Amino acid sequence: MTRRSGRLQKRSENAPGQKGNTTKRSNRKKVQPLSKLQCEKNQLVLEGVAKPCNLIETHEKGVSTAGDSLVWQSPLPHLGWGSSEDVWVKMVGREQNYTHSKRFMQKHPTIQPRMRSILLDWLIEVSEAYTLHRQTFYLAQDYFDRFMLTQNNIEKNMLQLIGITCLFIASKMEEACPPKLSQMAYVTAGTYYEDEILQMELIILKALSWNLSPETAVSWLKLYFQVASMNTNSDLLEPQFPQDTYIQMTRLLDLCILNINSLDFQYRVLAASVLCHFIHQETVEKVSGLSKEATQLCVNWMAPFVESLGQFGRATLKDFTTIKKEDRHNIQTHTDYMTLLENASKNENSQFPTPPNSTEKTCQH
Incomplete structure (x- = not known):
């Protein structure tokens, strides 16, 4: 393989489109480089090889975010391998750090x-x-x-x-x-x-x-849903939630995270708000330690995204030849998020009712 000045001249051994090793690549789809995507007037301009400029080699500065109220009482079940209170305090503390x-x-x-x-x-x-x-x-x-x-x-x-x-x-x-x-x-x-x-x-x-x-938004979401789905005396580390419902949740979270306004909320608030659109409010409060008041603003902000996804039908689990079936829900998948995002933005100024209470909603798993 010949390279000049560090530029990759040929496709790498495992790169899509290279002959050989077809078994490992059979589950991959071809990805367009970002510079060739259709992005309309605000398309990223990636012409030539730009050199790093105006980059500040500095330490991260703390900036306050919305949803500052923290509940330090652990909603986690008893853990045989550690203190649920200590685990919870460390997880929530990361939202500040x-x-x-x-x-x-x-x-x-x-x-x-x-x-x-x-x-x-x-x-x-x-x-x-x-x-x-x-x-x-x-x-x-x-x-x-x-x-x-x-x-x-x-x-x-x-x-x-x-x-x-x-x-x-x-x-x-x-x-x-x-x-x-x-x-x-x-x-x-x-x-x-x-x-x-x-x-x-x-x-x-x-x-x-x-x-x-x-602690990312998806790690919070997975934890909440796991705790909500647990059987009595079961191990927190054993996956117990239905994969199909989980991928509906992650698709909503994916769509929301693409919107810059998602950064108005702490990740744990964002994840709890996603959960509010799928399971009872009381259960969300129990597994997240967040009150309805702490999540309501985010839940309401999320409504146009829920509406947009509803117009495109349910997500389906994808099979990957190199991934075990019990882990396939954890693999990041792509759909036409930009179209979904545009549809959501059209409804962004519309008013949506708050999610129904627990007496009107049934759990989807």
Whole structure:
């Protein structure tokens, strides 16, 4: 394999489209590079190879977010392997230590909210192509949003490099067999050199002070649903919730996280609000430790997204040849999120009723 100045000249061994090793790739779909996606007037401009500019190698600064009220009494069941109170306190404490805010948009005048949506949508597509877990994508999303909060005046032609680097870091944190650096460079269609990704990786890690273990929105959602579905005296670590219902929840969460306004809420509030659209309010309060008042604003904000998804029907579980059936619900999957997002935005100013109370709603699992 011949490379010049670090640019990948040929497809990597495991890259989509390469001959050989077809068994491992049979479950992958071809991913378009972000520079070729149809993004209308706010399309990311990724022409040529942009060099890092206006990047601040600084430590992450704390920024307050909406939904500050914390409930420290643990809703977790008894844990045979540890203290439920200690586990809960540490999890909730991360909501304060790992801060995010949509105010980062004010620090980057050339970047529009839609550009973030396009980038995250593309990262979801890449995640499915490489059968990455949902947690991997949500770690990448968190790294991206927190990194952007530490920077100033980043140009839009840098977003793809930052995004794919965040996914590269996240995959090394979460995956047993993360994609190779050459595969990450390949998926950008040669827009970026491998050494540019490595250079950006160091910049991001330093800016985030190597704080790479947040409780993501999807980790909260999975925990809540697991606790809500548990049988008496069962082990919290044993998956017990129905996969089909879980993927409906994660699709709603995926759609919401693409919207910049999702950063107005703490991740645990966002996850609890998703759960409110599927199970009883009383159960949500019990498993999340959040009152109805703490989630109602987010639940109402989420209503247009629920309406948009309802028009597209239910999500279906996908099979992956290299993934066991009991784990397939944990693999990040992609759908036409940009169309769903546009439909939701049309209804954003409409008024929606609050979710029905527990006497009117039946659990969907």
